Amino acid sequence: MDRIEAMRTFVMVVNEGSFTRAADRLDTSPQLVSKYVSQLETHLGVRLLNRTTRRLHLTEAGRQYYPRAQQVLSDIDDLENQLGDLQTEAQGLLRISAPVSFAIRHMPALLTEFQRMHPAVGIDLQLNDRKVDIVEEGFDIALRIGRLQSSSLIAKRVAPVRLVLCASPAYLARYGTPGKPEDLRDHQYLRYSYMDPDSSHSPQKWLQDNRSDNLQGMVSNNGDVLVEAAIAGAGIALQPTFIAGPAIREGKLTIVLPEHEPEPLGLYAVYAHRQLLASKVRSFIDFIDGYFGDPPYWDRFD
Structure with a gap:
């Protein structure tokens, strides 16, 4: 009944x-x-x-x-x-989790334009480089960077994330420019701690495989810190161009070993459900798709 x-x-x-x-x-x-x-x-x-x-x-x-x-x-x-x-009309509070450096550099303009188009949607943006649990922590969408493992979540690829080895001209003038991957063993490495070194596809593993086991250098969980350290001449950093791009454009950083560039990662918008999706979530997914361009605007420095 x-x-x-x-x-x-x-x-x-x-x-x-x-x-x-x-x-x-x-x-x-x-x-x-x-x-x-x-x-x-x-x-x-x-x-x-x-x-x-x-x-x-x-x-x-x-x-x-x-x-x-x-x-x-x-x-x-x-x-x-x-x-x-x-x-029918996007409204309500949209809770988004996003990586710190990416969000600071590239989310303000995006969110401002999105709210201009959808004024009934409020935004709660939380910045965190760790992998949040969308369902348990109450997020509608999480932006993630990497090569996503299969899961029950829905992942929409938003943009490629290019990774480059880079160092300041002053550092390279002092210590030499690597001509082949094996030469990296003689250089200081500025390491991002959230990259998974155990993954066979990890850019960090790629770099570790092409240098010695000496651990001199710097480790940080923030890419902006590592890019600024590279600009200051502290060593060679493996960083995404959405962080390092402006410094490369301005000549503060030089790309090293471009012919050995790691395979790009992806920027994904991840959410929990495909059916009966709230219009605030659907509207944001539709809006961010293609927003950054192809190639993304942060890669237009070559």
């Missing part, structure tokens, strides 16, 4: 005063109306209506049940209307 449908049928019978008129309003048969009311009474274990040949009378239980059923049905209709509005 569909309890909501049975409840709606009972309320219509009371409103119309007969099974026949209720059936006309519901575009069904009097027999089916009677069946729904009888099933509802059986489910509740009480009689709601006393039936005579001339009219219907609410029992005491029916008089208590009728106004509450009306309120429940009204609440359901209001809820469905509100959800329908959410599907």
Whole structure:
């Protein structure tokens, strides 16, 4: 038995005063109306209506049940209307998790333009380089950089993330420019600690495989710090061009071993559900798709 449908049928019978008129309003048969009311009474274990040949009378239980059923049905209709509005017009609070350096450099303009197009959407942007649990931590979308493992989450590839080895001209003048990967063993390495060194596809592993085991250099969990250290002459950094691009354009950093550049990573928008997606999420996914260009604007320095 569909309890909501049975409840709606009972309320219509009371409103119309007969099974026949209720059936006309519901575009069904009097027999089916009677069946729904009888099933509802059986489910509740009480009689709601006393039936005579001339009219219907609410029992005491029916008089208590009728106004509450009306309120429940009204609440359901209001809820469905509100959800329908959410599907047609993007609104509500959109919670986004994004990597720190990427978000600081590239999210403000994007989010400003998105809100200009969708003024009913509020933004809660949380910056974190760790891998957040979208469902447990209540995020609608997470932007992630890497090569994503298969999971129950939906991942939309937004842009390629190019990784380059780079160092300052002053550093290279002092210590020499590597001509082949093996030459990296003689240089200081500025390492990003969140890269997974155990992955066979990891750029960090690629660099570790082409240098000695001496651990001189610097480790940080923030790419901006490493890029600034490279500009200051501290060593060679393997960093994405969305961070290092401006310094490369301005001549503060020089790309090293460009012919041995690691395979690009990807920037992904990750979310939990494909069906019944809230319009605020769908609107953001549609908006960010292609926003950065092809190639992304931060790669236009060659």
